[in-house]
Amino acid sequence: MSRVMLNAVRKVYSNGFEAVKPCSFRIEDGEFLVLVGPSGCGKSTLLRMVAGLEPITSGTLSIGDRVVNDVDPAERDIAMVFQNYALYPHMTVRRNIGYGLKNRKIPGHQIAARVDEAARMLNLVEHLDRKPAQLSGGQRQRVAMGRAIVRDPALFLFDEPLSNLDAKLRNQMRIEIKALQRRLGVTSIYVTHDQVEAMTMADRIVVLNGGVIEQIGTPAEIYHAPASTFVASFMGAPPMNLMTAEVADHGLHLGDGAAVMAAPNGYRGPVTMGIRPEDVRIGTGSARFDVTLVEELGAHRLLHGQIAGQTFTAHVLKDVAITPGTYPIDLPGPALALFHPETGARL
Numbered sequence: 484m485s486r487v488m489l490n491a492v493r494k495v496y497s498n499g500f501e502a503v504k505p506c507s508f509r510i511e512d513g514e515f516l517v518l519v520g521p522s523g524c525g526k527s528t529l530l531r532m533v534a535g536l537e538p539i540t541s542g543t544l545s546i547g548d549r550v551v552n553d554v555d556p557a558e559r560d561i562a563m564v565f566q567n568y569a570l571y572p573h574m575t576v577r578r579n580i581g582y583g584l585k586n587r588k589i590p591g592h593q594i595a596a597r598v599d600e601a602a603r604m605l606n607l608v609e610h611l612d613r614k615p616a617q618l619s620g621g622q623r624q625r626v627a628m629g630r631a632i633v634r635d636p637a638l639f640l641f642d643e644p645l646s647n648l649d650a651k652l653r654n655q656m657r658i659e660i661k662a663l664q665r666r667l668g669v670t671s672i673y674v675t676h677d678q679v680e681a682m683t684m685a686d687r688i689v690v691l692n693g694g695v696i697e698q699i700g701t702p703a704e705i706y707h708a709p710a711s712t713f714v715a716s717f718m719g720a721p722p723m724n725l726m727t728a729e730v731a732d733h734g735l736h737l738g739d740g741a742a743v744m745a746a747p748n749g750y751r752g753p754v755t756m757g758i759r760p761e762d763v764r765i766g767t768g769s770a771r772f773d774v775t776l777v778e779e780l781g782a783h784r785l786l787h788g789q790i791a792g793q794t795f796t797a798h799v800l801k802d803v804a805i806t807p808g809t810y811p812i813d814l815p816g817p818a819l820a821l822f823h824p825e826t827g828a829r830l
């Protein structure tokens with residue numbers, strides 16, 4: 484069992500800065516968990532605490548049945564894949580992949596067999612005798628993966644492993660890494676600031692902001708039911724539209740305008756109203772959308788403009804032909820998310 488449990492894990496750096504506020508969650512055996520958030524939110528600090536590269540200030544961390552707070556990184560049975568690959572330039576691919584095993588005093592023929600198997604899985608067989616400088620970025624990334632795989636660890640830790648690759652290769656590698664993880668069934672924690680990577684790779688996502696967990700959930704939960712305006716605007720490109728609104732008995736008003744829809748049940752008063760750009764319908768409805776810019780994206784179009792004087796973006800399919808102008812727009816009730824106007828928490 485390689486379940487990982489964090490119980491009130493906290494990090495205060497020696498300068499007194501609290502980079503991670505007490506965090507509790509668990510990663511199930513075989514799960515692919517993605518930690519995502521903007522620069523400085525504490526995701527690398529959290530990962531480094533799991534790896535044992537950074538002491539835990541308070542709380543407990545368990546891997547499997549063991550509390551590992553005071554266990555050396557080498558004894559935690561983890562393999563880490565970094566952004567810069569950390570390959571040895573003077574060694575061949577074969578030696579780079581097998582290096583960690585040699586340190587563990589595993590017999591030579593076993594190392595050779597494991598390296599060959601990993602190379603087959605990663606399509607590196609014909610590159611085994613090359614040095615890292617003779618490889619492409621994607622191949623180097625695969626060598627780093629190979630080094631993690633041969634160790635047969637209880638836990639994979641990934642720290643932004645794709646951020647040095649170009650966009651196309653990044654898309655390809657994220658599919659490869661995800662498929663490999665599925666196949667090997669190794670519990671994995673993956674850090675990224677890229678919300679597309681988080682959405683596409685994760686079984687569950689942890690969204691971090693300022694050292695605090697904003698939300699934990701499946702990609703669908705995070706996308707369709709964001710717990711806060713932070714999550715709503717961080718996940719999704721373009722992000723959820725967030726507008727100042729007021730819920731009165733007779734309807735929901737955007738700014739000072741007329742009611743655009745019936746009031747939802749419950750809450751009355753000022754709100755931040757959220758709706759995803761693809762959840763609107765153009766050409767019908769009681770709100771008016773002043774479209775000022777149309778962005779052509781091939782399969783779809785993004786319409787930018789204002790509703791009731793507030794910035795708004797809509798996502799429509801390519802067959803909806805729209806030019807700048809004013810259009811009726813429907814903001815369907817079931818697609819709306821209401822947030823507290825000050826705290827940003829979901830109402």
Ligand code: ATP
Nearest residue numbers: 496498500502521522523524525526527528529676
């Ligand atoms: P990035 O995506 O930029 O790497 P991150 O979310 O991984 O960001 P961390 O590297 O975990 O963020 O850093 C979290 C916060 O802790 C940041 O504000 C950072 O400046 C601070 N921090 C990191 N290392 C130290 C340190 N050794 N001493 C003091 N503060 C630190």
